[in-house]
Amino acid sequence: MSDDAKGSGLSRRSFLRGGAAGALAASLLPEDAAAAVAENDAEGAPTVGPGAVEIELEVNGVARRLEVEPRVTLLDGLRDRLDVTGPKRVCDRGTCGACTVLEDGRPVYACCRLMIESAGRSITTVEGLGSPDAMHDVQQAFVENDAQQCGYCTPGFVVATVALLARSPAPTEQDIEAGLGGNFCRCGTYKGIRAVVGGPGEPGGDSVG
Amino acid sequence: MRPFSYAAPTTIEQAVSLLEVEGSEVLAGGTDLLSLLKDDVERVERLVSLRGVEGLSDIDVSGGRLRIGAMTTLQDLRDHAGATEAVPALVTAIDGVASAQLRSMGTVGGDLLQRPRCWYYRRGYGLLALGRDGRSMVTDGDNRYHAIFPEGQARFVSPSSLAPLLVALGAEATVRGPDGERQVPVEALYRAPQGEGERENTLGRGELLVEITAAVGGVRSAVYEVRQRRSLDWPLMAAAVSLTGEAPRVDQARIVLGHAAPIPYVAVAAGEVAAGGELTPARIEEAAEKAASDARPMSGNRYKVQLARTATRRALGLAAGMEA
Helix, strand or coil: CCCHHHCCHHHHHCCCCCCCHHHHHCCCCCHHHHHHHHHCHHHCCCEECCCCEEEEEEECCEEEEEEECCCCEHHHHHHHHCCCCCCCCCCCCCCCCCCEEEECCEEEEHHHCEHHHHCCCEEECHHHHCCCCCCCHHHHHHHHCCCCCCCCCHHHHHHHHHHHHHHCCCCCHHHHHHHHCCCCCCCCCHHHHHHHHCCCCCCCCCCCC | CCCCEEECCCCHHHHHHHHCCCCEEEECCCCCHHHHHHCCCCCCCEEEECCCCCCCCCEEEECCEEEEECCCEHHHHHHCHHHHHHCCHHHHHHHCCCCHHHHHHCEHHHHHHCCCCCHHHHCCCCCCCECCCCCEHHHHCCCCCCCCCCECCECCCCCCCCHHHHHHCCCEEEEEECCEEEEEEHHHHECCCCCCCCCCECCCCCCEEEEEEEECCCEEEEEEEECCCCCCCCCCEEEEEEEECCCCEECEEEEEEECCCCCCEECHHHHHHHCCEECCHHHHHHHHHHHCCCCCCCCCCCHHHHHHHHHHHHHHHHHCCCCC
């Protein structure tokens, strides 16, 4: 697939942050988008969609390539297209935190990010942190502190906790509130989760980090 | 979500040119816009992503001025030592934004220009929520979170967390559009629409908020929010205050209320009460009383009048270095 030859390489690179721009850029637009690209050349930035657009992004350390419509959220793309089902779809409105993933290391609600906006970026879900045989310290601490009940919010909580501890290895009360206030657990396992992140007067502070 | 097309410009010029086309909307952090699209409250032909536009995410503090690019995430602003040292109240305002995830995704421009939370608007009844008979559904309905300073038919509240503080600081917004660049006071970004289809901001087609600048030297500022819940909710009332003059003397005071009116509500008379001398507790009380004196609450939001007084009193106290 040609890329700069169509005169739109600049914009296609805008999908990409710090990756192998040339190699990935070609995959961002299917051949049949050429017309749309040409149409918008005067503006200097191609318009793609509403049909499927080929994008590439890194998911849990693996480069994944797929075609998605611009309207597909990162959450739906991960779950329905890439079979990465750790992030959960609960509120789908950026309120409950069950879909929390790391995007380039930052905690984001995957339900509020278009997948096309994550093209060229690195996504880490709960699956990417560790496996049942080789758990991440935070996953291990969730198990040890009985920090889940039905488990549906747990993947989001684990990812948000990893992000919190990356920012604040010894979090204060305020850090914990700020870091985990965007995740809900309707079973009420907050006590166990507090034990995971430690904090004043709480056990378990040494088990993660 | 209905289908839409997507463009990712890399320059402001490209973004402006794309936004000039009808049906194109800005996609910044997307945290609220995607919900509006999912709920079919808003419809777009094309989203113009600003994520890849160069030079929209810079923060700079120099020469007594703070500059913040519109695509700066709230978290990046929160983490910028220079910015929060220059305006400590930014921390309060940003920490009021619901969650780590929203702070990581949400942008300064997105916060300033987010759509109102009014539940009639969110249910598809429009910003003015007028019934078939032309009467407001808000005045006859559940208006507990609505404006105590309605403007004409507009009874929703401006939801921005940063706007009251930036207006209090006298910050300016840099807007780029098809006709070039213009600078306006931040408060001039807002208006109270009087007809359905009108927006609550003053940006024209193809116009883009690119930057906020504020003079930060010699100003004491504070934000106080009254909240029902500490997390994942909007404040019921917020007051931002900026004071100039050698403490304890106050030469000028600007008091701005959020979640009180369809626009950030500048309590001019209250500011005049607080200015021109030492800011004593008695003077603070008087200013707080004044801040709410023009309130016209509806059936279910009289409690917000007292919240406006309380938020004003506490923000003034914080800015003056007293116990709130």
